[in-house]
Amino acid sequence: MDRRHFLAAGTASVALSMVPGRVFAQPASGDAALNARFDQIFNDAVKRSPEIASSLGLDKGANAALKAKLSDATIEERVRELAETKKAIASVEAVDTKTLSPAAVLNREVILYSLRSQTIAPETFQLDSVIRPYRIFQQGGAYFSIPDFLNTAHTIATREDSDAYLSRLEAFATVLDQDSAVQKQEAARGFLAPGWSIDLTLGQMTGLRAQPYATCSMVKSLADRAAAKGIAGDWAARAASIVETKVYPALDRQIALMKALRPTTRPGDGDWRLPDGDAIYQAAIRQATTTDFTAEQVHQMGLQQVAEISAELDKILKSQGFTKGGIGERLAALNVDPAQLYPGTDAGKAALIASLNEGVKAMYARLPQAFATLPTQPLEVRAVPVEIQDGASNGYYHRAALDGSRPAIYFINLKDVGDWPKYSLPSLTYHEGVPGHHLQISIAQESKDIPTLRKVGFFSAYSEGWALYAEQLADELKAYANPLERAGYLQSFLFRAARLVVDTGIHTKRWDVARATDYLVTTTGFARPRCQREVERYCTQGGQALSYKIGHIAWTRARAKAQAALGPKFDLKAFHEILRQGAMPLTMLEAQVDAWIKAA
Numbered sequence: 001m002d003r004r005h006f007l008a009a010g011t012a013s014v015a016l017s018m019v020p021g022r023v024f025a026q027p028a029s030g031d032a033a034l035n036a037r038f039d040q041i042f043n044d045a046v047k048r049s050p051e052i053a054s055s056l057g058l059d060k061g062a063n064a065a066l067k068a069k070l071s072d073a074t075i076e077e078r079v080r081e082l083a084e085t086k087k088a089i090a091s092v093e094a095v096d097t098k099t100l101s102p103a104a105v106l107n108r109e110v111i112l113y114s115l116r117s118q119t120i121a122p123e124t125f126q127l128d129s130v131i132r133p134y135r136i137f138q139q140g141g142a143y144f145s146i147p148d149f150l151n152t153a154h155t156i157a158t159r160e161d162s163d164a165y166l167s168r169l170e171a172f173a174t175v176l177d178q179d180s181a182v183q184k185q186e187a188a189r190g191f192l193a194p195g196w197s198i199d200l201t202l203g204q205m206t207g208l209r210a211q212p213y214a215t216c217s218m219v220k221s222l223a224d225r226a227a228a229k230g231i232a233g234d235w236a237a238r239a240a241s242i243v244e245t246k247v248y249p250a251l252d253r254q255i256a257l258m259k260a261l262r263p264t265t266r267p268g269d270g271d272w273r274l275p276d277g278d279a280i281y282q283a284a285i286r287q288a289t290t291t292d293f294t295a296e297q298v299h300q301m302g303l304q305q306v307a308e309i310s311a312e313l314d315k316i317l318k319s320q321g322f323t324k325g326g327i328g329e330r331l332a333a334l335n336v337d338p339a340q341l342y343p344g345t346d347a348g349k350a351a352l353i354a355s356l357n358e359g360v361k362a363m364y365a366r367l368p369q370a371f372a373t374l375p376t377q378p379l380e381v382r383a384v385p386v387e388i389q390d391g392a393s394n395g396y397y398h399r400a401a402l403d404g405s406r407p408a409i410y411f412i413n414l415k416d417v418g419d420w421p422k423y424s425l426p427s428l429t430y431h432e433g434v435p436g437h438h439l440q441i442s443i444a445q446e447s448k449d450i451p452t453l454r455k456v457g458f459f460s461a462y463s464e465g466w467a468l469y470a471e472q473l474a475d476e477l478k479a480y481a482n483p484l485e486r487a488g489y490l491q492s493f494l495f496r497a498a499r500l501v502v503d504t505g506i507h508t509k510r511w512d513v514a515r516a517t518d519y520l521v522t523t524t525g526f527a528r529p530r531c532q533r534e535v536e537r538y539c540t541q542g543g544q545a546l547s548y549k550i551g552h553i554a555w556t557r558a559r560a561k562a563q564a565a566l567g568p569k570f571d572l573k574a575f576h577e578i579l580r581q582g583a584m585p586l587t588m589l590e591a592q593v594d595a596w597i598k599a600a
């Protein structure tokens with residue numbers, strides 16, 4: 001996809017769609033065999049990952065034993081996983097496309113793309129991920145993910161569930177030691193997070209370790225939920241004993257290791273500091289965006305987008321009396337306006353959460369104007385757990401269990417409520433909730449048109465691009481109550497455009513945290529602490545932040561192309577039925593919309 005062609009429709013463009021699912025009509029002779037292979041690949045993957053099983057609500061029946069386990073986190077397991085992925089690729093490649101329907105051909109190509117991308121990091125770089133090259137950092141490692149996983153994905157409804165929680169708590173200690181062993185080996189190869197990242201990591205580990213074992217969050221999660229379900233047993237004492245004798249000693253060993261490694265980390269903040277860093281970052285760009293753009297192309301796209309969005313914001317801010325200084329300065333002034341801020345108290349945080357729930361409810365009432373298919377899975381809004389909020393993202397979404405046993409959750413980081421002026425919150429809700437991630441992912445999960453393996457597939461550019469498109473669609477649905485809320489939506493776009501500049505600046509132009517943070521603050525007007533947390537994420541997860549705006553350009557261009565081609569025949573609800581076809585790489589999305597337009 002050529003950059004100039006990609007940007008041809010400017011900021012009012014989109015990426016591609018196969019509109020109504022009925023384009024794929026009758027199955028062909030080879031479809032059943034291909035779907036059987038997909039099911040086998042999916043079932044094998046679930047059995048290898050107890051965390052996936054629980055997250056999807058599949059840790060029951062024949063998979064019930066998985067609920068008491070956690071995945072191994074060893075290098076040997078990485079090697080085994082690579083072999084299984086290659087086996088899966090061979091199985092799918094063996095199916096003759098001539099025997100398949102158009103729908104099955106698309107499923108085959110999307111799944112092959114996904115499986116092949118999974119081999120790049122372990123085979124080429126001997127890493128878990130090209131986007132996340134560090135085993136332990138401020139947003140990665142068992143210390144960061146498992147306590148939250150146990151609290152949100154591990155459901156408690158029976159005595160067996162409670163016993164399984166205790167087994168997983170013991171396994172947590174084992175995985176901590178495995179993480180430590182891998183991090184020690186990879187540090188010797190030069191793969192160790194920047195010093196400030198290790199400092200943040202140690203701060204979070206220390207905060208987790210500082211909780212009295214008898215009342216720590218991991219113990220309370222089990223005890224409180226078991227009590228709520230009336231499950232008799234001394235769960236608190238049993239969990240506390242495991243934390244005291246196994247989990248905390250393993251955490252102590254990890255803390256000691258990271259303190260010992262801290263002086264050995266290489267200077268610098270971006271992927272360029274790593275062995276084969278340039279190649280790793282280019283692979284990360286490809287994985288995150290599903291395109292072949294170079295870092296320099298993305299950097300220039302970002303600069304162009306920043307200029308265009310800033311010009312539109314300038315008009316709104318001037319109309320509201322904000323005339324002094326640059327765009328960032330005027331937005332910063334708006335951010336600290338007392339009328340825009342919730343109190344930094346428990347009551348203030350509760351009011352903020354309540355406002356988000358109201359926003360979700362109000363948008364649900366508007367969805368039938370633009371969607372023929374609506375999500376049925378419930379959505380909860382929660383604050384990021386306090387013990388991980390220092391390193392966590394500002395907002396993120398957890399999909400619901402496939403069986404409906406656990407709702408979807410939209411998390412917001414309330415470490416500092418000053419990060420969330422009122423005018424900025426609606427666009428966040430439309431991004432993380434509806435019509436954003438929750439609608440897109442739920443529709444795919446409930447779709448009858450795609451195999452389960454695709455329902456749980458994830459392409460960041462497709463999903464994050466859709467979420468930004470959802471913010472734009474909310475504007476079309478008149479969901480922003482006033483010009484300032486609309487400015488908040490444009491500020492969100494400006495932020496994502498600035499990410500294109502910052503991420504590539506960090507990883508290829510050797511920007512440090514301070515320079516990247518200064519650019520974000522000056523450009524977007526967001527508070528410095530929020531901007532710094534974002535920059536710290538980009539440093540340790542190169543390329544991921546690019547997926548948002550690249551994906552958005554694709555989605556808007558797809559819709560504009562379909563509208564131009566179909567004229568008065570264009571139906572927005574029909575266009576959005578593309579979501580039933582599941583996530584896919586942007587280049588495939590483009591090909592699908594072209595084929596649909598031609599057929600129409």
